[in-house]
Each structure stands twice: as C-alpha cells, then as structure tokens.
Amino acid sequence: MRVAGVLVGCLTALLGLLYFVVAGAALGAFLLWPRTRVRAHALLAAGARRLTALERGRRSLFFHDVFPEHRADDRQILRYLAARTYSGLLCAVVVGLVDFGAVLAGIFAVSLTTRSTMTWVDVVSQVVLGGTLLFLAVQGLRALTEQDARLARECFGPSERELLQRRIDELATSRAAVVHAVDVERRRVERDLHDGVQQRLVALAMLLGRARRGRTPERADALLEQAHKEAQEVLTELREVAWRVYPTALDGLGLREALGGVSERCAVPVRMEYDVPEPLPSAVETAAYFVVSEAVNNAAKHAAADEVSVCVRQRGSTLTVLVRDTGVGGADPAGSGLTGLGSRVAALDGTLRVDSPLGGPTTITAELPCA
C-alpha cells in the first residue's frame, strides 16, 4: 500500500511539474503585471488547490492519514505544491536509480552464472559499490517519504503553531471562565453573609434591645432567653457559611472526610463509593469536592430526589466523579452553579458532563486528570 502510495506520489509530482510549467507559461506575464497580478495569482492557486486535493486524497487512501477539517490559504497551497512537486520528482529520480541498479544487478548476476572474464577483485568491487548505492537510495527514499508525510501534515493538518494557538485560546477561555466563576461564588458568599448571618445578628441585637426596654423583669427574661437561643443559631449559620466558602476538612483530613461531611449535611440519604488508591493533588481534591457538594445540594434542593449515589474513583491518572440522583431531572447545565463547576473542572483540563432528562435521573460526571 505504502509503496503504491510512493509510486503514485511520483506520478502526481509529474502532474504538479506539468501544471507549474503550463500554468506558469500561461500566467507568467499576468503574474508580473501589477494590475492583473492578484487575479492571476488567484487562478494559479485555484488550480493548485485541485492538485493539492488530489495529494490529500492520496495521503488518506494509501497512508491512512486522518486530517482535521482545515482550510489552508493560497500561499500555503502554492508553497505545499511546489515543495511536494520537488520532493516527488526527487523521489521519482531515486526510484529510477533503484530500478536502474536492479537492472545492473540482474546483468551482473547473469554474468556471474555464465562463464565470464570477471576476476574476484571485479566481483567484490561491484558488490561493494552496488551495496553502497542501494543503501544510499533506500535512505533517500525513506527521507523523501518522511518529508512527504511532514509536508502533508503541515498543509492539511493543524500546524504546530495552530495547535499552540488553539491551546492558548482554550486557556484564555478557561481562565476567563474561572474568574467569572470565582466572582459568582463571591456574590453567593456575600449574599449568604448579608441575607443570612447579618439578618440574624440584627434580629439578635433587636431582641436584646427589646429586653432592655422590657417593662417587666419576666418579659425581659423571656426575651433574653430567646436572644441566647438566637445567638447559638447565628453561630451555626456562620459555621455553615464558612463551610460553604471552603471546607477546611479538605486541608486537614482530605477529600474522603470532607465528602463524608457533605453526606452528613444532606437531608437526602447519600450512598458514597470511594476508591482512590493514591494521594491526589490538592487542586483536584478541591474540584472533586465542589462537584460532589454542588451536585448533592442540587439533588436535595431542586430535584426532590430521595436518594443520591456518589462514586469517586481513580483509574490510572484520571479521577472520575459520578453523582447520580433519582430526582425529577431537568437540571440546566447553563445554570450558574453548574457553569461554575464546569469552569472549575475545565481549568484543570477536565471535563464535566450533565445528563438530566426531564423526569430524571440526573447524572453528573466529572473527569479530572490528576497527573
């Protein structure tokens, strides 16, 4: 197959040469004249594009190359076709030399078997010379086929530069998303503090104020008792808020304990399966924790689920976090909570999938590389 590909490549290179000669001769003058240059150049490139498509077909057919959807510009096409034509012709020359050498070797072999006038010295020198030339030709062919593959990669596939550019775009997007997610979380914390803790504290202070104004000692006592209870509620609330901001158990006790905390806090029963043989990087632990905690909270709050199962499993260098609930489904992946999670996971080059058909069940899967 590959040999056929190389031979066909020699033929297509001849086509390329023919095209450059004919088109060059026809368009040469127009290419030099400034007023027609653009048009002529476009024509030249359009023809070259057809031949290039042929080359691309050859690479796919004989060498099973897979090229992504990608459109090269005119300059790239012309540069490719020129380089490819040159290396293809060179390849044809080398193939020609190999054939010539084979014929010579045949003649040499025949003359060996029939009685000839060759001396031993002649035979040895011929073999050494032929072997050396054969070695050079084979090396040349290898180098040329390599180059053919590389040229095709550069023109048809994303080049090194484009791959870098893509990666940079990806990183820029995920960075912006992370910043946004952080802002959303901060807003949530602010609201937790203002609408939860602050209101309770104001109510507590009011109780104390009323107790001080209390007309009778009994009344004042009753209000003080209420205030005392309220103060304990404020403390509980504050602990909850702090925990939602960052679970300190993660640092002290690790992911497993922190997840245990999530299931204890959840009103719905949570089945936890935890299989992580090796220690995880802390960024991965934190992301995994928030995926589970957000998903479990959503299941309890919005999905009216009666059971949630969580599975955290490490296989090789991938940590898979899977949260499934038996709720009503219809979770919106574009909602702020899930978007934030997606950004958090994407920042670690992981993926987050949300599968939540109406009627349930909802499955949230995060895959995090932990190399």
Place this chain on the structure above:
Amino acid sequence: MRVILAEDSTLLREGLVRLLAEEGHEVLAAVGDADALLREVEAHAPDVVVTDIRMPPDHTDEGLRAAVRIRELRPEIGVVVLSQYVERNYAAQLLTSSAERVGYLLKDRVAQVEEFLDALERVHAGGAAIDPEVVRQLLIRTTHVDPLTRLTPRERTVLEALAEGHTNAAIGEKLHISLSAVEKNLNAIFDKLGLHRTTGYSRRVLAVLRYLES
C-alpha cells in the same frame, strides 16, 4: 402610628412587628416583597412605611423603587428605607423630591432600638432621618470639596447632626451647646456653603445632602 413593614427575612420581620407592637404602634401589614408592599399601601394608607431595599425576586433595589413610587403617589406617607450598606445614589434617589417624611437608615441601625424608634418618630412628625453613618461617609467622601474644608470641626459636627434631620434644639442637646450657639454655627455653615437661608429644617437637610452629592 400605623405602620406597614416590608422585609424579606422572616426572622427580622417578626422581630420588627413585635418591637413596634410593644411600643404601642399598629402594624397594619408585614410583607416580604415590593409588589405586596405597594398593594398593602394602596389598601391601608399607613402613616409610615418601613422597607428593606434588597428584596426578592432579584435582591437588588426593589424596595427602594417601591419607596420612590410611594413617595410619588402618596407624599403624605412617611417612608423609611433600610439599606445593607451606604449607597449614595440610593440616598440621592430617595431625597431628590423632598426631604420630608423620609428616612434612609442602615439596616444595622434597627439593632439600636432607641435610635430606630426615634428615627421612625421623626419621619412620622414630618422630618427626615438620615443614618449618621451615611452622613459621615458622605462627608468623608467630600472632604476634597473646597467649601466644606473651610468649616471648623465644630461646624462640621453641627452639619452632621443637621443632616441627620435633628432640630436645632436636639442638636444643642446632642452637642451640649446652647441653642443660640447652634444657630450661630448654622448661619456660618450656610454662609460658607453659599446656601440660601431657608426656614423648614428638612429643606435644609435636602440642601446639605444635595450639596454633599455634588
């Protein structure tokens, strides 16, 4: 007085209802969002409305918008808004039409029961009640303004008390100076700020606040 409350935190709402009831005020309705507030005001015609600024659905400035609306439709109703933190433009929006029967208090002020009740009384009596913290911050932010820097420390404290909506007599009591000393200070302030002398003290508050916002 007859009061309507709008506050989305159940806990605080209940606390306020109790407090006002204990003080002998009549709470006509206590609601949790701005739409319900407007409906209740329409139905009951209270003397004073107390409303939180941040309320459902968006938790932005629903309460303030409702307050501004009530002031447009029923200027005879006193309106006190409770704000999470000092927001100049909220204060400005509330005070642009007039500085009568209006209060802008920080939510935490509710915890100082006496001060809160006092502010409510002032608004009910036709005056203004601007949170001391709001006034302080407005003054801090405007220290780079020339005319204010020409005030003496004593004049500044008088101006603060004035902006909070206190009467001359109350200012005298607050600062332990005689009534005539208060008036003398006020005249000096108005001269330095280039404000025309006016009679109603609430209009003075408005003038001062407007000046501070410039």
